[in-house]
Amino acid sequence: MVVAMLCQLKFAAAHVLSYKADAMLTKKINSNTIRRINAARVFHGIHKQPGISPRGLSKITGIDLATISIILTTLEQDGVVLRRTEAPTGRSGRPNSTLFINEASxxxxxxxxxxxxxxxxxxxxxxxxxxxxxxxxxxxxxxxxxxxxxxxxxxxxxxxxxxxxxxxxxxxxxxxxxxxxxxxxxxxxxxxxxxxxxxxxxxxxxxxxxxxxxxxxxxAEHIFGSCQHTADFVYVSGRSGVGGGLYLGGAIYRGPHGLAGEVGHMKLVPHGRSCACGAHGCFEAYVSEHAILKCLAEAGESARDIPSVRAAALEGNEVVLRTLEEAGRHLGLGLANLANLLAPSSIILGGGMAALAEFLLPACRPEFEANTLAEIRCAMTIALSALQEFAxxxxxxxxxxxxxxxxxxxxxx
Amino acid sequence: MVVAMLCQLKFAAAHVLSYKADAMLTKKINSNTIRRINAARVFHGIHKQPGISPRGLSKITGIDLATISIILTTLEQDGVVLRRTEAPTGRSGRPNSTLFINEASxxxxxxxxxxxxxxxxxxxxxxxxxxxxxxxxxxxxxxxxxxxxxxxxxxxxxxxxxxxxxxxxxxxxxxxxxxxxxxxxxxxxxxxxxxxxxxxxxxxxxxxxxxxxxxxxxxAEHIFGSCQHTADFVYVSGRSGVGGGLYLGGAIYRGPHGLAGEVGHMKLVPHGRSCACGAHGCFEAYVSEHAILKCLAEAGESARDIPSVRAAALEGNEVVLRTLEEAGRHLGLGLANLANLLAPSSIILGGGMAALAEFLLPACRPEFEANTLAEIRCAMTIALSALQEFAxxxxxxxxxxxxxxxxxxxxxx
DNA sequence: CCATAATTATTTTAGCCTCTAATAAATATG
DNA sequence: CATATTTATTAGAGGCTAAAATAATTATGG
Missing domain, CATH: 3.30.420.40 (ATPase, nucleotide binding domain)
Structure with a gap:
């Protein structure tokens, strides 16, 4: 309940222009900047809610209707935005214009x-x-x-x-x-x-x-996929390794050198399985596609790729199921660490993890839940990539x- | 080398006004906003570099001198900023005005x-x-x-x-x-x-x-302490538990519900020491002030508080030293996880960890280095709180x- | 069925504020 | 005193907002 309440307070507190002291001591802001941002906001609003009216845009952006009107005029002239008149709705009064991105543009x-x-x-x-x-x-x-x-x-x-x-x-x-x-x-x-x-x-x-x-x-998950209304989430996927996309506060967090997000090298098990990075017990040594294939090979059940692992699991192959269960437990542990640290709204699994999710998650969930703080766990979800191989x-x-x-x-x- | 190069590219890429789509679809931007931000930037510039000249401010902020002049006029009228004329410096030309925050204001x-x-x-x-x-x-x-x-x-x-x-x-x-x-x-x-x-x-x-x-x-570390020029760092401290301040991209990251930063509940050891949160193997179960005192008690060397632990360590008490070494190793592991995930410019230790640093770090560093990706490790430092108990x-x-x-x-x- | 009023949506206009660039002023050095 | 350097002022252009005007409907009444 408190969480819900705190959540509501978010927008009141969020500064539109986050005044990040250091980053901002370098570039200039002028009326041009305002116009550019506002134009982008208008466009973005239409993209997010096709068929929205100018008035609706004004409401969600806070930009004055007059300004919206001017911006729309230029966007229409540029052929980027289309406007249609809504069919009569039975309400009295002039009907809405409805706005759309011009897909043909x-x-x-x-x-x-x-x-x-x-x-x-x-x-x-x-x-x-x-x-x-x-x-x-x-x-x-x-x-x-x-x-x-x-x-x-x-x-x-x-x-x-x-x-x-x-x-x-x-x-x-x-x-x-x-x-x-x-x-x-x-x-x-x-x-x-x-x-x-x-x-x-x-x-x-x-x-x-x-x-x-x-x-x-x-x-992609944020713009087109399962996190379209989520400003804070973590995307976890990978092939040989496991990478993470930290979407924090409405943007990907890259860190000072663009190196942030190496979730695959979180250490889960002291002196655990050896990893390509030279260390031991890394997350990706347990849950990456390669790691799963390697574990299977060690257990005497070689598989060529993830689809064939999935097929074997669907057939009920015991060794495969046990291996995936084990990977799932480690997955749960790793996600718990992510959750505790970043408290995102959701964690999205992609790649092989998504493909094998039905076999990983049964073991993953309890481990995740046991190791994540209750307040954080209750305010978040674990979900699968909506975009799959197109991500x-x-x-x-x-x-x-x-x-x-x-x-x-x-x-x- | 690549890292250094990438680092240089940072400012070219950083948008002054980060266009965070979702967050920005709600509030309005107008010339007032510009003025407010610019006034804050001017003030901040003076605060950061006392004695700076108007021209210098213009340079670092990119704001036109005329605008700076107007802003300074109001700030001076408000008594918030003081201006003095520089003593002759030997250079030709009119001497700089030098600007200071009016401490008396x-x-x-x-x-x-x-x-x-x-x-x-x-x-x-x-x-x-x-x-x-x-x-x-x-x-x-x-x-x-x-x-x-x-x-x-x-x-x-x-x-x-x-x-x-x-x-x-x-x-x-x-x-x-x-x-x-x-x-x-x-x-x-x-x-x-x-x-x-x-x-x-x-x-x-x-x-x-x-x-x-x-x-x-x-x-505090960012504004007054050891991270004044660092936009991305993690502060780790705590008493009974271990908390983290994730300073990411020039601002504290709070997460969607303000819950982000619970570094104390990262799991370091599966089925490890039990934690107050109900789980096992939490970071804070190994390195918090309480955890250290508890470990000492278990080892038969009860201590009242961290200063007395420190005193005992200084006296060369074997049990205390061994306990701190053990805690240091876990500290290194936990910090490695933080580093791998967020790749900050630095990790700052506060509280008891800073007080006991000389005994924790010798065991912490090798563990940290062995478990952190080389690229990330080379681009960051571990340091102690500059503000200590005033943090x-x-x-x-x-x-x-x-x-x-x-x-x-x-x-x- | 038609004209008018009422309702709702959008555009235009006028005013204010900001930033920028050009111009003017002030000050110290040689 | 001339020059270089720094600061202040003054139009000028562009952006946003509020209010008034315009536009496109539906409801209403004859």
Whole structure:
């Protein structure tokens, strides 16, 4: 009850412009900034609630109706927003205008670069998938850039949309991405200081943004997936390892060097299973896809990949079930640590964890509940990724969308 | 090297006005907002760099000199800022004006409410302690409010400063504080829904803000202590338990219900030592002040409090040293988890951990280093609280200062 | 069925406030 | 006294808000 009450107080306390002393001692704020932000807010409001009226926008944004009106005029002129008149509703009075993002005005591309393959998705502004494409991975930076460019162009042709309507691209890579969203360091791909964003921006003539794959997936869950109304959640997923996207206070938290979120290396068991990082007892040594496959191999039940593990579990294979139960317990413990520390509104499981959830969660939940403070546990949920294997490319699209929403140049294009 | 490079990129990427979609869909931005923020930035700049010139302020804030000039005029009229002319420096040209916070214009009060006692500190705007006072604790909410009020008034009399020059009060309490900074839930004090801030605001006629004690201490480290130029750090301290202040991206992270930061209940050892929370193997069951005293008691070396533990350790008491070594190892493990997850610039130890640091750290460091990812470890430090037993009340002062800096009403007062 | 009133929604207008850039003023050095 | 440096002032442009005006409906009454 107290929690609910405290929750209500949130918006009263939240400062719109968070005055972060250090970060803010550097850049200027002027009326242009205001307009840009307000335009973005209007656009975002329409995106979030298609069919909203100008008055409704004024209500949820707090922006005066007159201002909304002016902003809408420019957005309509730019062809980014469409307005229709609502059919008579029986109420007396002039009917609402209803506002929509003009889906015809542009498309976004999202890319997941993985070791095995590159996954490219084309979508409308509202996140409707228009087409997707997978090409083999394991490429040099240059080859990957070319493959991505060609893939996007091929998809555009396939869907019959002219190249200049591409409004932005976002790329998720398995590695460290600089805080400017350009340079990537991806050991798994053997990329070092790879300015993929720069190369692609030049090649495609449109803004391209890089992001760590798991963080991208987290953003996707926020914009398109199961956390659309949640400002504080943790996304946990991964392949060989386990990564985390810490969505804190309405944005991904990257930490001072972009290194934050290495949930896979939380230590669960002193002197436990050895991990690729050189330490022992890491979370990912128990619950990553590779770890599960390895545990199975050790137990004499080799499996090729997660789908085959799932199949074996569905068939009732005892060894597989026991192994997954064990992984589930460790999963519960790891999630408990996350919950205790960050008290998010929810924890979202992606990748193999989501695929195997029905076998992991029965053991995970009790362990999680036993190890999480009651106040925190009661105010949160554990859920599965809504986007599944599209999480990372949709993350790219979400990032492209966010940048599009925030950059006036793009809106005015 | 890459880390250093990525670090440089930070400011290019950081948006001044972080467009946090959800949080921002509610409040309005207008030119007033700009002025308020700019005034706060100017004040903050002077506070951070006393003696700075208007031109210097313009440079670090990016605000035009004309705007700076106007803001300074009002700040001077309000008596909050002083301006002096620099003595001739040998350089040619008109000498700088130098700007200072007018220390005489107001004082701030910070309060630490603990179970045993209430600690009240009076300070100038620049954080210079003018006086402090300790009164017995264990009070009802009403009694505590009265004690705090009387204590502050007594200190003001003692220092000879009229009551109306009190510009703000911040209070750290051991418990959950609502996100509006008013209502506190403090089981240790047996307070429930205690609107201490409201009562005190009414009683003192000045803005009073509540904060969790550890979070307050973290803010104090940022404003006055060892993290003045660090936007991302974790403060770890506590008495009976272990709390954490997560300072992320230039502000305390509270989480959706204000519950974030319970570092004390990270699980370090499956089925480990039992904790007051009902679970086993919690961080605080190994390293809190109470835990250390309990471990010593179990080892047959009862100690009354942390100073006496320290004395015994200094005398070379083997049992005490071994116990602290053991605690240090667990401390290292817990800090490694924090580091891996959040990759902060530094972790600051306060309270008993700081007092016993010389005995804890030798065992802590190797454990920490073995369990933290190299990239993260290399980009961070572990340090001790610079404020020691004044951390919490100074945190109250820091909070009062922050609010004072951000609220135009206060500046215009 | 038509005209008018009532209701609700949006746009325009006027006013105020902010930031910026250009201009003017002030001060110390050589 | 001329010059360089720093600060103050003054239009000018753009943004937001409140209030008035306009627009598009439905209800009502003849």
């Amino acid at each position: 542009g498309v976004l591309a999202g890319v997941a670069v993985e070791v095995e393959e590159i996954h490219i998705v084309l979508s409308s502004f509202s996140g409707a998938r228009l087409g997707s494409l997978r090409v083999p991975g394991s490429l040099s930076q240059e080859a990957a850039a070319a493959a991505i460019k060609n893939g996007i162009l091929a998809l555009l042709r396939q869907v019959g949309i002219p190249r200049k309507r591409l409004a932005g691209v976002g790329v998720g890579v398995p590695g460290l991405v600089g805080l400017d969203g350009r340079i990537a360091l991806a050991p798994a791909l053997d990329w070092h200081d790879a300015d993929l964003a720069g190369v692609l921006t030049a090649g495609l003539g449109v803004a391209v943004h890089l992001e760590n794959d798991i963080k991208a997936a987290a953003i 990372i490319p949709m993350g790219g699209i979400a990032i492209a969308l966010q940048h599009f929403l925030e950059e006036p140049g793009a809106i005015r294009a | 107001g004082v701030l009060a910070g309060v630490a409410v603990e179970v045993e006692e209430i600690h009240i500190v009076l300070s100038s705007f620049s954080g210079a302690r003018l006086g402090s006072l300790r009164v017995p604790g264990s009070l009802s909410q009403e009694a505590a409010a009265a004690a705090i009020k009387n204590g502050i008034l007594a200190l003001l009399r003692q220092v000879g400063i009229p009551r109306k020059r009190l510009a703000g009060v911040g209070v750290g309490v051991p418990g959950l504080v609502g996100l509006d900074g008013r209502i506190a839930l403090a089981p240790a004090l047996d307070w429930h829904d205690a609107d201490l801030a409201g009562v005190l605001t009414a009683g003192l006629g000045v803005a009073v803000h509540l904060e969790n004690d550890i979070k307050a201490a973290a803010i 919490i009340p100074m945190g109250g002062i820091a909070i009062a200062l922050q609010h004072f800096l951000e609220e135009p009403g206060a500046i215009r007062a």
